[in-house]
Amino acid sequence: METGSQVRKTPYYAVIFYSKRTDGDNGYGSMADRMEELARRQPGFLGVESVRDASGEGITVSYWESLDAISSWKRDEAHQAAQHKGKQEWYKQYKVRICRVEREYGFDGL
Amino acid sequence: METGSQVRKTPYYAVIFYSKRTDGDNGYGSMADRMEELARRQPGFLGVESVRDASGEGITVSYWESLDAISSWKRDEAHQAAQHKGKQEWYKQYKVRICRVEREYGFDGL
Numbered sequence: 001m002e003t004g005s006q007v008r009k010t011p012y013y014a015v016i017f018y019s020k021r022t023d024g025d026n027g028y029g030s031m032a033d034r035m036e037e038l039a040r041r042q043p044g045f046l047g048v049e050s051v052r053d054a055s056g057e058g059i060t061v062s063y064w065e066s067l068d069a070i071s072s073w074k075r076d077e078a079h080q081a082a083q084h085k086g087k088q089e090w091y092k093q094y095k096v097r098i099c100r101v102e103r104e105y106g107f108d109g110l
Numbered sequence: 111m112e113t114g115s116q117v118r119k120t121p122y123y124a125v126i127f128y129s130k131r132t133d134g135d136n137g138y139g140s141m142a143d144r145m146e147e148l149a150r151r152q153p154g155f156l157g158v159e160s161v162r163d164a165s166g167e168g169i170t171v172s173y174w175e176s177l178d179a180i181s182s183w184k185r186d187e188a189h190q191a192a193q194h195k196g197k198q199e200w201y202k203q204y205k206v207r208i209c210r211v212e213r214e215y216g217f218d219g220l
Contacts, residue, residue, distance in 0.1 A: 014126065014207065014209055016124065016126065016171055018159045018171070049128045049169060050169075051161045051162065051163050051167050051168055051169045052161065052163060053161050053162060053163050053164075054163075054164065057161050058161055059159060059160075059161045059169040059171065061126055061128070061169065061171075067212075086217075087217050087219065091217060091219065092219055092220055093216070093217065093218050093219060093220055094216060094217050095214065095215075095216040095217075096214060096215055096216060097124065097211050097213070097214045098211070098212050098213040098214070099124055099209035099210060099211045099212060100209060100210045100212055101207050101208070101209045102177075102208050102209060102210055103207070103208040104205065104206065104207045104208070105205075105206055106203070106204060106205040106206060107196075107197050107201065107203065107204050107205075108203050109197065109201065109202055109203060110202055110203055
């Protein structure tokens with residue numbers, strides 16, 4: 001996975017997706033892989049960071065060049081179907097926040 | 111934990127902290143609890159979402175009323191000490207992004 005550790009010129013945009021999964025996989029894993037693969041091919045995609053713990057709580061942050069790139073991805077047909085199934089089946093709860101990244105810094109001890 | 115699922119009036123600010131932990135606890139767990147407790151008492155703190163998986167990859171997003179609130183917390187003395195020890199001992203790598211939250215929406219099937 002791209003970890004977003006590369007430095008980019010700000011501003012760019014971030015989508016913070018916080019979620020709680022329902023129990024069981026129910027096709028979620030393969031859908032998540034496919035959505036990440038599709039997102040990477042969208043114009044304006046910059047990177048993604050994603051973590052889910054054993055309790056089913058997860059945060060995925062995707063990074064984009066513009067708000068338009070985010071809107072286009074939201075409207076993508078396969079993504080729309082996944083969003084629909086997400087509400088029906090995969091998520092107990094989620095929250096989406098669209099943000100403008102103003103500044104970034106980091107540490108790399110590797 | 112506050113999950114940030116409550117709706118807030120935008121804009122507000124988010125700090126996205128993506129990290130990879132070193133092996134072993136080395137006092138990390140108790141420090142993390144203490145930092146969260148301290149952050150909650152800072153003026154302008156709005157909420158936090160935090161997930162770490164078994165591999166040691168984690169994302170913590172904290173939400174704030176203003177950039178000033180974020181700067182004050184960064185300069186807090188106990189927090190400064192934790193940041194220092196973070197680089198020395200707890201993190202292999204991290205990335206901090208300061209963002210302005212423009213828009214939010216969510217789903218609650220609970």
